Amino acid sequence: MLDVVVIGAGQAGLSAAYYLAARGLEPERDFVVLDANAGPGGAWRHRWPSLTLGAAHAVHDLPGMKLGEPDPSEPASAVVGRYYGSYEDVFELPIHRPVKVLAIRPRDPDDGSSPLLVETDRGVYETRLVINGTGTWDKPYWPSYPGQRTFTGRQLHTHDFRSVSEFAGKRVLVVGGGTSAVQFLLQLAGAGVKTAWSTRRPPEFTTRAFDPEWGRDVERGVNARTAAGLPPLSVVAATGIPLIEAYQRGITAGTLVSRGGIERIEAERVVFDDGSAFDADVILWATGFRAALDHLAPLKLREPGGGILMDGVKVLKEERLLLVGYGASASTLGATRAGRAAAVEASRRLARIPEHAL
Numbered sequence: 339m340l341d342v343v344v345i346g347a348g349q350a351g352l353s354a355a356y357y358l359a360a361r362g363l364e365p366e367r368d369f370v371v372l373d374a375n376a377g378p379g380g381a382w383r384h385r386w387p388s389l390t391l392g393a394a395h396a397v398h399d400l401p402g403m404k405l406g407e408p409d410p411s412e413p414a415s416a417v418v419g420r421y422y423g424s425y426e427d428v429f430e431l432p433i434h435r436p437v438k439v440l441a442i443r444p445r446d447p448d449d450g451s452s453p454l455l456v457e458t459d460r461g462v463y464e465t466r467l468v469i470n471g472t473g474t475w476d477k478p479y480w481p482s483y484p485g486q487r488t489f490t491g492r493q494l495h496t497h498d499f500r501s502v503s504e505f506a507g508k509r510v511l512v513v514g515g516g517t518s519a520v521q522f523l524l525q526l527a528g529a530g531v532k533t534a535w536s537t538r539r540p541p542e543f544t545t546r547a548f549d550p551e552w553g554r555d556v557e558r559g560v561n562a563r564t565a566a567g568l569p570p571l572s573v574v575a576a577t578g579i580p581l582i583e584a585y586q587r588g589i590t591a592g593t594l595v596s597r598g599g600i601e602r603i604e605a606e607r608v609v610f611d612d613g614s615a616f617d618a619d620v621i622l623w624a625t626g627f628r629a630a631l632d633h634l635a636p637l638k639l640r641e642p643g644g645g646i647l648m649d650g651v652k653v654l655k656e657e658r659l660l661l662v663g664y665g666a667s668a669s670t671l672g673a674t675r676a677g678r679a680a681a682v683e684a685s686r687r688l689a690r691i692p693e694h695a696l
């Protein structure tokens with residue numbers, strides 16, 4: 339029986355694993371990290387090649403080892419994959435991959451302190467606690483609109499975007515109000531692709547300085563939702579889009595001007611709320627992600643509002659589970675801090691768990 343199973347080897351899971359080892363838990367004997375990916379990098383492994391490190395917001399250092407100053411023109415997927423890979427090696431973290439967790443359930447459903455069974459595609463792990471850091475990448479969010487199925491062109495999500503070269507000569511509608519949408523639009527327009535942008539609300543460009551006070555405001559906002567059992571807004575969505583010079587130029591050129599919300603989708607065009615339309619070959623849904631938590635369903639944690647009641651990394655309904663990278667900690671900085679908080683809380687709980695639960 340393990341003390342802790344960490345699920346996910348992204349920023350959150352790696353940080354948790356580092357701090358578990360630092361608090362004296364023995365890798366493999368006391369804890370393991372299960373990761374569905376074939377190699378290191380968490381979600382960053384899958385980011386499209388044109389998302390360079392320079393175009394990312396910022397990747398925070400993991401504890402105990404700095405990212406350093408990699409070439410900002412290198413794809414973030416390669417930089418972060420390499421960084422996490424060395425990190426796993428240097429700290430000899432017990433990563434098991436590829437192992438996909440399918441479900442987590444109590445060994446004894448009537449005993450709130452019985453061990454948890456972590457069911458995976460490679461067998462079952464039995465553990466006293468789980469630290470879950472499964473991120474959002476595996477749960478792309480697709481909104482639905484009247485007529486969407488009748489569209490005869492291509493529809494894809496950020497999750498499956500690879501390169502603007504796929505869209506040469508096409509008319510592309512980009513949907514979504516976040517940084518990914520903005521970056522796609524600029525890249526597509528730069529490659530001569532005809533684009534239009536749809537956002538439900540006016541885009542929230544901000545000139546506010548990204549200082550610590552701003553960071554605290556964002557965290558307070560997201561925490562207020564998770565503490566009320568509501569699904570979190572992504573941190574990126576809660577921050578607004580920093581109005582850098584390139585974005586200002588895009589606004590002036592008309593590329594970054596939203597046509598408003600979608601009223602309906604027809605076979606070859608999209609009609610906006612104001613009645614105007616765009617003839618489209620492609621709809622690119624840059625509509626974000628949700629927390630990838632389907633494997634927690636047997637624990638019945640969801641509130642009527644659709645979220646999970648949280649206090650920091652603690653799940654109020656389930657003592658044997660800590661969530662990292664969820665809600666306010668869904669950024670590389672937040673995930674790093676959450677990993678530490680979860681490891682501290684896990685050691686506190688392990689000291690408290692009654693012997694009969696072993």
Ligand SMILES: Cc1cc2nc3c(=O)[nH]c(=O)nc-3n(C[C@H](O)[C@H](O)[C@H](O)COP(=O)(O)OP(=O)(O)OC[C@H]3O[C@@H](n4cnc5c(N)ncnc54)[C@H](O)[C@@H]3O)c2cc1C
Pocket residue numbers: 345346347348349350351372373374375379380381382385394395396397398437438439440471472473474475476518627630633662663664668669670671673
């Ligand atoms: C396009 C995009 C750009 C972003 N840019 C930035 C940025 O510049 N700066 C920033 O701070 N944040 C950014 N973010 C937010 C980013 O997701 C977080 O910062 C951080 O990388 C998330 O770390 P994580 O450990 O929570 O999750 P992830 O990196 O997603 O890692 C989760 C891991 O869990 C594994 N996993 C998932 N489900 C299972 C399962 N059932 N069983 C086993 N393993 C599983 C996955 O395979 C993955 O390896 C961005 C997000 C997106 C979508």
